[in-house]
């Protein structure tokens with residue numbers, strides 16, 4: 141297969157982790173007889189510095205003309221520490237998600253056998269965890285009207301959802317549940333929020349189309365607790381944009397590190413594959429960031445093309461690295477650790 145992949149490295153550790161995902165993907169392509177044409181493009185603070193905006197038209201054109209997008213991370217402290225900045229790296233990510241129609245962000249959480257004993261959570265609680273969040277990605281409070289009034293003394297962010305937006309996300313959730321454990325949890329705050337009541341009502345109306353799926357409705361605050369209390373009781377969780385953002389960072393504690401959490405952002409057209417973590421500015425340029433989240437995002441990319449064996453080859457080599465202690469410092473637990481690029485080289489060499 142010939143694949144054109146837009147490569148958006150971004151900021152901070154983005155370029156470092158992307159380099160490793162490219163090495164590993166190229167090794168997989170060589171092994172299975174594929175050809176990848178990488179098409180680098182600017183995004184985030186790097187794009188603001190270069191051309192004044194975080195998701196330039198040229199980058200959008202490159203994404204649109206590719207088969208998929210592999211994304212690193214964006215964000216820079218000079219913007220994080222300046223609330224008055226009008227142009228921000230994060231706007232680029234949001235604009236890109238909207239422009240590419242990426243309404244469903246698939247964020248899996250699973251445990252790795254060799255890391256079970258290292259988790260701050262008890263082994264018997266997390267063992268066997270295999271759940272997936274479907275985070276709605278192009279609506280809700282992220283995209284509602286926002287602003288200031290009363291001479292800047294009052295701020296507002298509106299949360300808006302349409303029934304159609306909930307339906308298309310929930311449909312993906314039901315379909316995914318049918319291929320897995322046939323359990324779906326709708327995470328909302330329907331005891332307080334009108335948008336959540338629309339979510340609940342919409343999902344309830346869809347239940348009859350999927351009689352085999354056991355559906356539960358849980359409030360987001362309780363899920364925040366149960367997620368770390370009994371993570372292996374969940375299968376597929378669907379939720380709105382902000383709740384999904386927060387709960388998936390929390391879920392990284394179950395797997396063992398933010399540096400292990402991949403994701404796929406999907407719509408009806410091209411897919412974007414990105415770690416859930418950010419640009420981790422404290423680690424930028426130090427060769428210490430864990431590249432596995434980005435490498436596993438590349439595995440999701442291959443699988444989304446229907447290339448299951450290629451995806452499995454990546455998952456197997458990541459497991460092998462974890463078993464053999466070929467890990468960055470976030471997973472070293474005081475033991476030996478390796479650099480970002482050493483881990484990437486090792487993964488590529490062992491494909």
Ligand SMILES: NC(=O)c1ccc[n+]([C@@H]2O[C@H](COP(=O)([O-])OP(=O)(O)OC[C@H]3O[C@@H](n4cnc5c(N)ncnc54)[C@H](O)[C@@H]3O)[C@@H](O)[C@H]2O)c1
Pocket residue numbers: 153157212213214215216217220230233397398399414415416417418419420421422428429430431433470
């Ligand atoms: N998708 C994205 O591009 C994305 C996601 C989240 C945050 N951000 C941006 O990133 C910047 C930093 O945000 P933050 O510090 O809240 O979140 P972050 O995800 O960058 O880092 C939070 C913590 O997670 C750990 N971590 C993250 N990535 C890791 C990796 N690859 N290996 C090992 N440990 C890792 C580190 O302990 C780090 O301190 C901000 O500008 C924010 O807006 C971007």
Ligand SMILES: CC(C)[C@H](C(=O)O)[C@@H](O)C(=O)O
Pocket residue numbers: 215230233234385416418
């Ligand atoms: C950087 C930010 C806009 C982004 C989000 O909130 O979606 C990030 O936290 C993520 O999880 O991808």
Ligand SMILES: [Mg+2]
Pocket residue numbers: 385386389416
């Ligand atoms: Mg986030």
